[in-house]
Amino acid sequence: MEHPFRGRKVRPFTIEIAALVGAGAGGGAFADLTFPALSPRLADLAAPWFAIGAFSYGAPAGLALGWRSPSDFAQLMSIMVAPSFRGQGLAARLLGEWEKAAARLGATRVCACHSTRTKQGAAFEAALARAGWPAPQLHGLHLIGEAGALAEAVAQWPGVRGRLTDSQISTFDTWTTLTAVDRAAIERLKAESGIRPDIAIQQYEAALDPVCSVIVRRRGEVVGWIFAEPVRQLPIRGYDDRVARFYPVAYIAKSVQHTGIMIAGFWHAYSRQAAAYGCGSLVVYRTSTPGFMQLTRRLAPIAIRVDEIFESIKKL
Numbered sequence: 193m194e195h196p197f198r199g200r201k202v203r204p205f206t207i208e209i210a211a212l213v214g215a216g217a218g219g220g221a222f223a224d225l226t227f228p229a230l231s232p233r234l235a236d237l238a239a240p241w242f243a244i245g246a247f248s249y250g251a252p253a254g255l256a257l258g259w260r261s262p263s264d265f266a267q268l269m270s271i272m273v274a275p276s277f278r279g280q281g282l283a284a285r286l287l288g289e290w291e292k293a294a295a296r297l298g299a300t301r302v303c304a305c306h307s308t309r310t311k312q313g314a315a316f317e318a319a320l321a322r323a324g325w326p327a328p329q330l331h332g333l334h335l336i337g338e339a340g341a342l343a344e345a346v347a348q349w350p351g352v353r354g355r356l357t358d359s360q361i362s363t364f365d366t367w368t369t370l371t372a373v374d375r376a377a378i379e380r381l382k383a384e385s386g387i388r389p390d391i392a393i394q395q396y397e398a399a400l401d402p403v404c405s406v407i408v409r410r411r412g413e414v415v416g417w418i419f420a421e422p423v424r425q426l427p428i429r430g431y432d433d434r435v436a437r438f439y440p441v442a443y444i445a446k447s448v449q450h451t452g453i454m455i456a457g458f459w460h461a462y463s464r465q466a467a468a469y470g471c472g473s474l475v476v477y478r479t480s481t482p483g484f485m486q487l488t489r490r491l492a493p494i495a496i497r498v499d500e501i502f503e504s505i506k507k508l
């Protein structure tokens with residue numbers, strides 16, 4: 193039988209908006225409207241996560257999902273509108289409702305990121321604009337590359353070459369149990385860095401790979417660290433046979449920034465990764481530090497992929 197709506201322009205929906213927090217709120221039905229890594233949370237969404245869903249006659253039509261940070265902002269992690277409901281202003285509406293929910297939770301800023309790989313980036317930017325968000329700005333770079341090629345390229349970085357094995361002054365130790373003195377040095381560095389005090393090194397230590405995580409010492413004292421951890425979900429297809437390490441956090445003391453010591457630290461990390469897991473094992477990192485963005489752009493020709501990440505921040 194001919195479908196009754198065929199050939200007709202149909203506006204088959206009224207939209208209801210609902211907060212999807214808690215078991216029984218129906219969040220699980222929205223699993224296809226976010227990234228697979230985030231969808232398991234939806235069935236019983238709990239703080240600091242919160243979401244706004246749009247229903248059309250009881251069926252999921254769109255979802256805005258994010259979390260409230262312990263400081264002053266809320267981060268939008270994903271927004272998706274089911275294909276048949278796109279282009280009718282639903283994303284902008286979801287953004288508006290999600291912002292209101294963020295404000296109710298005490299946030300004074302809302303942040304959203306997307307990258308050059310976001311397929312509907314133009315539509316997303318237009319939705320942000322319609323919802324009154326400032327135009328996204330370049331915020332950082334995301335790199336995926338092979339450990340062997342990266343180690344080789346970093347070693348060619350002028351000004352670093354001579355410092356890679358400068359063990360008289362700096363050492364790049366693999367991660368071992370830290371002493372109380374090391375931990376005190378790390379707390380001092382966290383205070384100078386602006387790293388949120390509630391971010392404990394122990395959070396990362398639980399997951400880190402000691403082979404390619406590095407403690408940087410200068411004359412015996414901790415001046416920096418590089419964490420590496422197994423990649424939970426590889427953000428690229430076709431490389432499932434490779435070992436991959438994500439480098440989520442690195443810091444170097446202000447007193448020795450811009451000396452090439454951190455770049456040397458990464459050389460040690462990538463070299464150790466290549467030795468342990470093969471030159472073709474994958475390195476994944478994000479950076480928004482100007483110096484490292486510059487280095488990352490120089491690594492781009494030998495990387496598998498470098499994406500630009502854009503950020504929009506709206507004051508509430």
Ligand SMILES: CC(C)(COP(=O)(O)OP(=O)(O)OC[C@H]1O[C@@H](n2cnc3c(N)ncnc32)[C@H](O)[C@@H]1OP(=O)(O)O)[C@@H](O)C(=O)NCCC(=O)NCCS
Nearest residue numbers: 271272273278279280281282283284312314315316318319
């Ligand atoms: C991005 C997305 C959420 C937009 O949803 P939507 O409901 O279609 O958005 P809206 O209807 O509110 O449209 C917003 C604006 O985008 C414009 N737009 C829609 N599709 C577009 C496209 N393909 N290219 C450029 N602009 C587009 C609309 O014209 C509208 O602009 P206007 O306000 O100036 O008229 C939707 O495309 C989607 O779910 N994409 C997949 C997931 C995604 O990429 N999410 C963003 C990053 S997490």
